[in-house]
Amino acid sequence: MKVGFNFANLLGTVYCRGNLVFTPDGNSLLSPVGNRVSCFDLVNNKSFTFSFEHRHNIARLALSPQGKLLLTVDEDGRAILTNFIRRTTLHYFNFKSKVTDLKFSPDGKHFAVAVGRKIQVWRTPNVDEEREFAPFVKHREYVGHYDVVNSITWSSDSRFLLTASKDLTAKVFSLNPMEGFVPTSLAGHKDAVIGSYFSKDQETIYTVGKDGALFEWKWKQPPAREDGDEDMEEVKERPERWMITQKHYFQQNHAKVKCATFHQDSNLLVVGFDSGIFGLYEMPDFNMIHTLSISQQGIDFVTVNKTGEWLAFGASKLGQLLVWEWQSESYILKQQGHFDAMNSLVYSPDGRRIITTADDGKIKVWDAQSGFCIVTFTEHTSGVTACEFAKRGNVLFTASLDGSVRAWDLIRYRNFRTFTAPSRLQFSSLAVDPSGEVVCAGSLDSFDIHLWSVQTGQLLEQLSGHEGPVSTLSFAPNGQNLVSGSWDRTVRIWNIFSRTQTSEPLQQQTDVLKVSFRPDAQQIAVSTLDGQLTFWDVENAEQIGHIDGRKDISGGRKVTDRTTAANAVGTKHFNTLCYSADGACVLAAGNSKYICLYDIASGSLVRKFTVSVNLSIDGTQEFLNSKNLTEAGPLDLIDDQGEASDLEDRIDRTLPGASRGDLSQRKVRPEIRIADVAFSPTGRSFAAASTEGLLVYSLDNVAIFDPFDLDVDVTPAATLAEKDYVKALVMSFRLNERYLIHRVYEAIPPEDIKLVVRELPAVYLARLLRFVAEMAEETPHVEFALLWVEAVLSKHGRVIKERRGEFETEMRSVAKSVQRIQSELARLADENVYTLEFLLSAPVPREAPLGSPDKKMITEKGESDEEKEEEDVEMENGSNEDEWIGLGDDSD
Structure with missing residues (x-):
């Protein structure tokens, strides 16, 4: 089995905090998700997450006007400069203080950073200039504000800076010293200034206050004194300055302004309020276009794309x-992650969708390729603890703490069956028969296993035998056995379809946390509270393997822990595990930042994945900093909110005694936890439901250059220089450049495909199958791809069958592609048949010749009665002209 899994995408979290940025073309949106950055392609309906991680949550990000450099800064002021196109990290930097805003200049030569009360301007790294030892060179630092700077705006010519601060003022600075220019202060607001903006001609400035006031400033002479004692010379000598010409107010029922932005080309001002309402205004006349409530909570940030058509909140x-x-x-994008921690996840049988459940009672269906949430189910009234797919059909089953098990139709997206127990129970585990006819659930309140019929919805049986709460259930892939694990330190194998319904107990050392079946149904893996993984033979009910994973899984110290990370007991066990697609490895995780991949045959740790290095989450660091320990306890848990300067920040609106379900700000730090892991059906990727979100690791991660069996003679120019297609295909596989493989693949004539496949070395078969499956999914050349599949299976079918374990994932991909082609062609054929039947059944109107005195009635076949009689006469006389022409052609 291949173990080179790399981080591929982050689902389940679409926005955490910070600012949003549109790309220069306006088609993609960058959003900070914790300590990572996700990019949502709004035109092609795709998303991806950058692989780099910050040590804390991201506070601000900025993209250069050319769309090449991405600069991100976390809450501690540490910055990462990234090549946006190549997605590679270029430089790390520390601003040594909290950054409140970050903007590139329109010409891309500088970027401004708001660090506390100061504004720093730095030169943008450029490869065209002379090489410098320091990528970041400070151009200038500006002071003058007496409180934190909230926002920075550049003028369109990149010569001036406009800043808005919490000290009730806005200031105008010049990038370089200019003769006669003095930094100007714009004062007059009664609350903090949220944003300040230039108009397109730079003759007007708009400032937005937190209290809902909008001031319009113009460069003009002060008005004359009221007493009228000034003469003409004094009026001419009076210097021009920025003055308030208009005052507007949003009038949103005392709602505070949280964010604002201004689009210069269309003169649109967008303002977001803490009531969840945003307003769209046309300047300079302050015409309200519309207001809309889009959230139950306040809007933290708003931005506009380049054309001014799309607003992102x-x-x-x-x-x-x-x-x-x-x-x-209309909405272009409307996404929302889980509010509470995720509990379980499952892949659909075709691997295209991932279903997640959480404590907020919601079930979300995610598209594995695009990364977007397709649908959200909210029928459950309490936390959803488990989910499972039926192997046949698009039917999903979920178990919840509200005492119900529900069945969902994922074609019509509706709940078509609800199962309940005679007494009120909180179901925590779930298993579904592969045929989809029987569903069973276990509870921590009862020691019995409940079985229902999916067809009738009736309770079939209550299996008794466990002496403690049932913590986990699993059905065999062949549907013969059911395995249950309990806190009574036993695992039971049930034969529920026999007349006697016997069970075989397997004794464990401690409480059972998770059981899982191998894909061939011959073996089960058991995770227990002491950190052990044991493997049992199902047929003989005997233990055949054992792995001690306490040292592998332990790691990460919480702020409140009195012991070190190595001695912490709470992290030394696996809460979840699953087999790989070929059954050779097992993936396990728990209340730790690590995911462990074990080889079952040797019992060795193959690879350990670190889920997150985000220090904003508890349990990600090995050692605590002694500087953060005070007499009152850890510094991170001391509530300093009461020291805030603003009244609304000091007020504590949390519900007393509420530990879950409270929508206000949490007083405790979230802890790193991996609730569930699952391999995709193809085995090319796996997903982990963690505190950070739904992390997807894949073998098919895009690599810039990943050569395979490369030597000096292999060059891109030599691949198709001669019409030696086998050599060209092998060279393209060695270079592993996708565009080269694609070019060679389409250059091979269809009649030569069988010859090329026959001569291809067996080492490239897996790569060829995987590429052909991808082409069948992406390109319109369906028949061409099917010819490749047919040639590979006919020429190398015996090799693939003998080495089934090596080609299993590739064959799953091919089968999925062929099945999709079959379903699409069948649907297209049905549509064509219906269209033809409709056209044939409709009468064909035909007009009489224009020269005829009167038009004759036309029959359904489109012929008049006279034309019918003429044809009959011609047939009798044997004078059918078309028939004689056909005979003449045959004689030739």
Whole structure:
């Protein structure tokens, strides 16, 4: 089995906190998700997450006007400079203080950073200039504000800076010293200034206050004194300065302004309020276009794309990300992650969708390729603890703490069956028969296993035998046995379809946390509370393997821990595990930042994945900093909110005694936890439901250059220089450049495919199958791809069958592609048949010749009665002209 899994994508979290940025073309949106950055392609409906990680949550990000450099800064002021196109990290830097805003200049030569009360301007790294030892060179530092700077705005010519601060003022600075220019202060607001903006001609400045006031400033002479004693010379000598010409107020029922942005080309001002309402205004007349409530909580950030058509909003408390097209008043993107921690996940049988459940009672269906949430089910009234797919059909089953097990139709997206027990129970585990006819669930309140019929919805049986709460259930892939694990330190194998319904107990050392069946149904893996993984033969009910994973899984010290990370007991066990697609490895995780991949045959640790290095989450660091330990306890847990300067920040609106379900700000730090892991059906990727979100690791991660069996003679120019297609295909596989493989693949004539496949070395078969499966999914050349599949299976079918374990994942991909082609062609054929039947059944109107005195009635076949009679006469006389022509052609 291949173990080179790399981070591929982050699902389940679309926005945490910070600012949103559109790409220069306006088609993609960058959003900070914890300590990572996700990019949502709004045109092609795709998303990806950058692989780099910050040590804390990201506070600000900025993209250069050319779209090449991405600069991200976390809450501690540490920055990472990334090549946006290549997705590679270029430089690390530390601003040594909290950054409140970050903007590139329109010409891309500088970027401004708001660090506390100061504004720093740095030169953008450029490869065209002379090489410098330090990528970041400070150009200038500006002072003058008396409180934190909230926002920075550049003028369109990149010569001036406009800053808005919490000290009730806005200031105008010049990038370089200019003769006669003095930094100007714009004062007059009664609350903190949220944003300040230049108009397109730079003759007007708009400033937005937190209290809902909008001031319009113009460069003009002060008005004359009221007493009228000034003469003409004094009026001419009076210097021009920025003055307030208009005052506007949003009038949103005392709602505070949280964010604002201004689009210069269309003169649109967008303002977001803490009530979840945003307003769209046309300047300079202050015409309100419309207001809309888009969230139950306040809007944290708003931005506009380059054309001014799309507005992007982020709400951190609910994790919402919205893109609104204001002209058509429709959503381009509307995504929201889970509010509470995820409990379980499962792949659909075709591997295209991932289903997650969480404590917020929601079930979300995610598209594995695009990364977007397709649908959300909210019928459960309490936390959803488990989910499972039926092997046949698009039927999903979920178990919840509200005492119900529900069945969902994922074609019509509806709940079609609900199962309940005679007494009120909180179901925590779930298993489904592969045929989809029987569903069973276990509870921590009862020691029995409940079985229902999916067809009738009736309770069939209550299996008794466990002496403690049932913690986990699993059905065999062949449907013969059911395995249950309990806190009574036993695992039981049930034969529920026999007349006697016997069970075989397997004694364990401690409480059982998780059981899982191998794909061939011959072996089960058991995880217990003491950190042990044991493997049992199902047929003989005997233990055949054992792995001690306490040292592998332990790691990460919480702030409140009195012991070191190595001695912490709470992390030394696996809460979840699953087999790989070929059954050779097992993936296990728990209340730790590590995911362990073990080889079952040797019992050795193959690889250990670190889920997160985010220090904003508890349990990600091995050693605590002694500077953060005070007499009152850890510094991170001391509530300093009461020292805030603003009244709304000091007020404590949390519910007393509420530990879950409270929508206000949490007083405790989230802990790193991996609730569930699952391999995809193809075995090319696996997903982990963690505190950070749904992490997807894949073997098919895009690599810039990943050569295979490369030597000096292999060059891109030599691949198709001669018409030696086998050599060209082998060279392209060695270079492993996708565009080269694609070019060679399509250059091979269809009649030569069988010859090329026959001469291809067996070492490249897996790579060829995987590439052909991808082409069948992406390109319209369906028949061409099917010819390749047919040639490979006919020429190398025996090799693939003998080495089934090596080609299993590739064959799954091929089968999925062929099945998709079959279903699409069948649907297209049905549509064509219906269209032809409709066209044939409709009468064909035909007009009489224009020269005829009167038009004759036309029959359904489109012929008049006279034309019918003429044809009959011609047939009798044997004078059918078309028939004689045909005979003449045959004689030739």
